[in-house]
Each structure stands twice: as structure tokens, then as C-alpha cells.
Amino acid sequence: MLVETLVPFMAIIAVATYVQSIAGFALGMIVMGTVTSFNLVPIAFTSVVISTVTLMNSIFIIKGCFSQLNRRIVILTVAGMLPGMFIGLYLLEYLSGSFNEILQTILGIAIIGAGISMILKSPHKERKESKKFTFLCAGTASGILNGMFSMGGPPLVYIFYRQPFTLNLIRLYLLSIFFVSSISRLTMVGLRGELTADMLIFSAACIPVVLGVSWIAKHYPPPISLDTMRKFAFCLLMVIGSSLLY
Template structure:
């Protein structure tokens, strides 16, 4: 991989890591969308790198904050993720063979929908959702994680509706993404889908991920949570539309 690809990819990773550390979501959608829009590397390659950097981001972000986690909801959500994750990986392998335009179109629709869901910002529920809702949301997220390493849209919508503290919501999301990324890397490895280039590139991204996760925790932007969400969903909608137009 040449510098003309490596430098912009790492810059996208750095920006997305900062956004995810602040908001609890968007790393996968921003990286996958921007990298695909600029045709830097294939979707399958990007998915593995996203999984690796999400893992590192999650480990650093939740360090020292376990007390704020809702372990029960995290575990229920993760229980729904694993079987759907494998199904998404199998479909990605199939589409990557001969249907690149269709794959890009599906990616664009997913990112656009994710941006719209984040934009809706429904009123928080008075009581937490039933356990079954978390499991179903986890299954949907697992399928998207298998396809694009983007578990965010259904989980963000669900957790931001819960009557939890904002810190708990963010840490639950980051924790689930961490578990999901670990499972995806293991499954891809068993499928024989990990290459030396993927591993090397992931290692090169780790210092940048660690630094911008620390920056996000230590120096959040002078914006309200509402304005950060507006920025995130606006960016995702633009990326999603550009991908759909490019695929068509």
C-alpha cells in the first residue's frame, strides 16, 4: 500500500476515532463510507481494519469507567450479535466476488439510514426497553457488523432512547462495539480472510487510534451533545448519498 493511500486512510481513522470517543458511535460508518467513497481500498479490507481499531478504541475508552456500564444490557445485546455476525460475513464474501456496485449501494443505504436514525433523536423512554428488544437490535447490528463492520445504526437508536445517563449510553455502545469487533476478527481469521497487509495496516493505525482516543477523552470539542449529534448525522447522510450516487 503506497503513501497516497496510507496517509488519507490514517487521517480518516484519526478523525473517526475522535468522533466515536466523544459520541460513542460513528467510527465504522465514517471510515467505511469515506474510504469507499474515495476508492482507497476494498470494502472487505476496510472492514478488518475498522474491527481492529474499534477494538483498541474501546479498550482505551472504557478503561477506568466500568462502574458506569450497564453490564446486563450489554450482555443481552451481544447475545443477539454473534449468529447474525456470521451471516453478514458470509454474505459479504459472496457479494465481494462479483457484485461490487451492489455492495457499495447497500453500504450507502446503510450509512444514509444510520444518519437518519441518529437525526430523529426520539424522546427517551420512561422505562428501559424489554430484554427482547436489546437482543433483536443486537442481531440487526451483528448482521451489519458482519457485512460492513458497522454495528452502530440500530444500537445508537435504541440506546439513545433509554432513560440512562449519557455516559452510560456511550460506554455501553463502545463496549458492544469492542465485543463485536473482537468476534468479527476471530471469525474472519477462521475463514482465512486475514492477510498480512490487513494486519500490518491495522498495526500502523493503532498509535493514531490510541492518541485520538486520549485526545477525545481529554479534550472534547466546545459543542453541546445535540450539536455533536447534528454534525455526525449530517456527515453520515452526505457520505451515504455520495456512495449511492457512485454505485448507480
């Protein structure tokens, strides 16, 4: 049973890693939505594996690029994210018991909302950078979703895609924040004593997949623009989110 579940799980991880390596986001949403749609493993289980593989993917992609970022923006976003993550973990524990259908509905709405928000507008150099408080609020909302589903991307995608940054810089910002959030979430779950042997086995099996796909995406990117990849991710998220609601 473990192998029958692990193989499709790894295939989903591979696709999601490739999309995130190119676009800078969507790994958590693609994996969580697809795995939950097929009912492979529980949401709490998937969240731990996503945190682990997101951590590895982020390390590989942002290595040597952190100097390009405004560290104050990253720190403000993370400062809002950490308390939100506590709230999200509590909600996950509460809803996983008797309200699993509600949990899946929230997941589906979050995925669809993320797809719509990112496709409405593209980054533009003439826009003004948002106020610092905006990044703090986005971090809190992201932390709640991170705690519940290990997919804190939607609020961050919404905010960062409205900044006067290049698409590549936005990708680095998102991956840097995901790096910090993944470490934080794994630490919190570990301190709560909720890590299991199967979670660690799945994570260990998926890490080589993540590293391999990340290397391929970095050295042999697809012959399409980041904007086209973003639109592809949008379509994929719409299908996944709709299937969850259905």
C-alpha cells in the same frame, strides 16, 4: 502505492476516532463510507482495519467505566450479535464477488438510515427502558451489519438513543458492545484464514493514530455538547451515505 493509500486512510481514521470518542459511535460508518467512496481499498479489507482500531478505541475510552453499565443488557445484545455476524460475513463474501455495486448501495442506505434514526429523537429520562428482547433483536441486526461492513452501530444507535439513559451512559454502552463485537469479528475472520499482511500493516499503522486521538478527545474534549456532536455526526453521515448512493 501502499504509502499513497495508507496516508489518506490514516487521516480518515483520525477524524472518525475523534467523533466516536466524543459521541460513542460512527467510527465504522465514517471510515467505511469514506474509504469506499474514494475506492482506496476493498470493503472486506477496510472491515478488518475498522475492527482493529475500534477495539483499541473502545479499550481506551471504557477503561474503568464498565461498572456503570447494566451487564444483562450488554450480554443480551451480544448474544444476538454473534449469530448475526456469521450471516453478515457470508453475505460479504457472496456479494463481494459479482455484486459489489449492490454491496455499496446497501452500505449507503445503512449509513443514511443510521443518521436519520439517531437524529429523530434524543434520550429522555421519562421514557421507559425497552424490553430485553428488543436488545436481542437489535444485536442480531447489528451483527449482520458488523459481519458485512464492521459497522454494527445503526441498530444499536436506534435502540439505545430511545432509552432513559444519559448521553454519556449511551456512549459507554455502545463502546462496550463495539469492544466485544470487534474481538469476535477479528477472531472469525482469522479462523477463516482471511487476514493478510497488508491488513495487519494498515492496522498497526493506524493504532498509534487511534490512541493519540482518543487521548486528545478524552482530555481535551471540544467546547460543544454531546448533542451538538451527534448532530455534526448526522450531517457527516448524510454526506457520506449520499455519495455512495450517487
